[in-house]
Amino acid sequence: MGTILDGKALREKILANLKKQIDNISLNVRPKLAVILVGDNPASQLYVNTKKKVAQKIGIISEIISYPASVMEDELVRKIEELNNDKTVTAILVQLPLPKHINKKRVINSIFPQKDVDGLCEYNMAKLFTGEIPWAYPCTPKGIMQLLDEYDIAIEGKHAVVVGRSDLVGRPVAQMLLNRNATVTTCHSYTKNLPEIIKTADILISAVGKKLIGENMIKSGCVVVDVGIFKDESGKTTGDVDFNALEPIASYITPVPGGIGPMTIASLMTNTYDLYLKQNKLS
């Protein structure tokens, strides 16, 4: 029976710990997260509201700056430049996706690396890619690593197989595992012998968004991390992994929901606080 990697419990622990530290801040400047929201995508609005609520709960000031979908790219960049220069703002986040007429990269790269709480600007990406320490790591990959660390799961020398190569999850988590001295294989839709490769994994990270990892597909004792989250035909929230089939032979396994999902927001808050500390030279 695999141990459940309980992201919800770790999120609560991280947030309680952050709250305690933030309550004790003696400086006038306090951590403040500015979120830029463009358009009226309901999922984005929900995410942003959750971020705001969680921030509030632990004493992080937040500001949501909303724009209509028709906003000009230059206006967003100007706003970010203003936030960059605003000493009361310690973290800036642009809620993705952005409308198609906006150059996402240009907008994200206009954020000062020191305030780039999602770790997605070129400076922070390049640091990650060369094994150096960025100002902030992307939130979901960071959440994965924190959850593994919470359960003292060894990474060095292990064979980690990452399925999926998105900018937000697959690619950065592969680099973070590599930088922690795992041997890393990245798989994707063109991978021919996926079951064969998955079978060799000591640590399996699946970030695809469809039911992919079923019975008999992992080796005994594998650590299974399921980043996928979507609704199945019956409307039930599920992940890439057949949890019931794999749980008996995994050594550790994340549930969906309640695994990596809660970790993403915990990492966002940790990043916001860490950037505040670094900017104020307290860490």
Added chain:
Amino acid sequence: MGTILDGKALREKILANLKKQIDNISLNVRPKLAVILVGDNPASQLYVNTKKKVAQKIGIISEIISYPASVMEDELVRKIEELNNDKTVTAILVQLPLPKHINKKRVINSIFPQKDVDGLCEYNMAKLFTGEIPWAYPCTPKGIMQLLDEYDIAIEGKHAVVVGRSDLVGRPVAQMLLNRNATVTTCHSYTKNLPEIIKTADILISAVGKKLIGENMIKSGCVVVDVGIFKDESGKTTGDVDFNALEPIASYITPVPGGIGPMTIASLMTNTYDLYLKQNKLS
């Protein structure tokens, strides 16, 4: 018997082709490579002289700017800013390694991405890492891909195993292979079951610098690319791979010397010319 991947022949072909194109340039502005050389490391001096000679042969103007090892970082950055703004300079290269008192990253990142002929600045690295097209790809990885392409070696869906994770070779070539839809495993000194993993490779790239890949270690038909180059005990130039042992079962194999080595300089010249074309909107 494996087909020899003849880097020397491809280098000559590439250089001849570049020469023809450069001879036909009708603009007043011509491709010009500026090389910054710091200190008196004999290997660096040799490399820089080779670059100059090859550039000259094909009609690329080159300028070598030499500094004593004691040069201040700020002076290098100022020089690079001057070269950035000099319209007659189309490509800038900082010969590595730099003395320890100089922040290599800061120096490299002061090069305009459009003139960064080694593809090592953050902007170009981040593009590579996110599967987009940088202004220039790092020269050795680019040379590897060009050599594979010259022999029409399929990459998509193949399992590529990269041994070594340096910023100059292992990490970028892994990303280039991933961006061409290979399944990619990155191995290094912490990898536990290296022989087992190597045995699964359709394409093996070894960039370590010691004799590592011997008899019976590859599967039949593997494409073997040896980036290692060093002198053995008897003073003979050799690579990571036991060429004689592997050549009979590889489908393709690079010799050392004469494989990837010559490709690096060919890629540098190609990058110099390509940056010239892009800057002048000719491509």
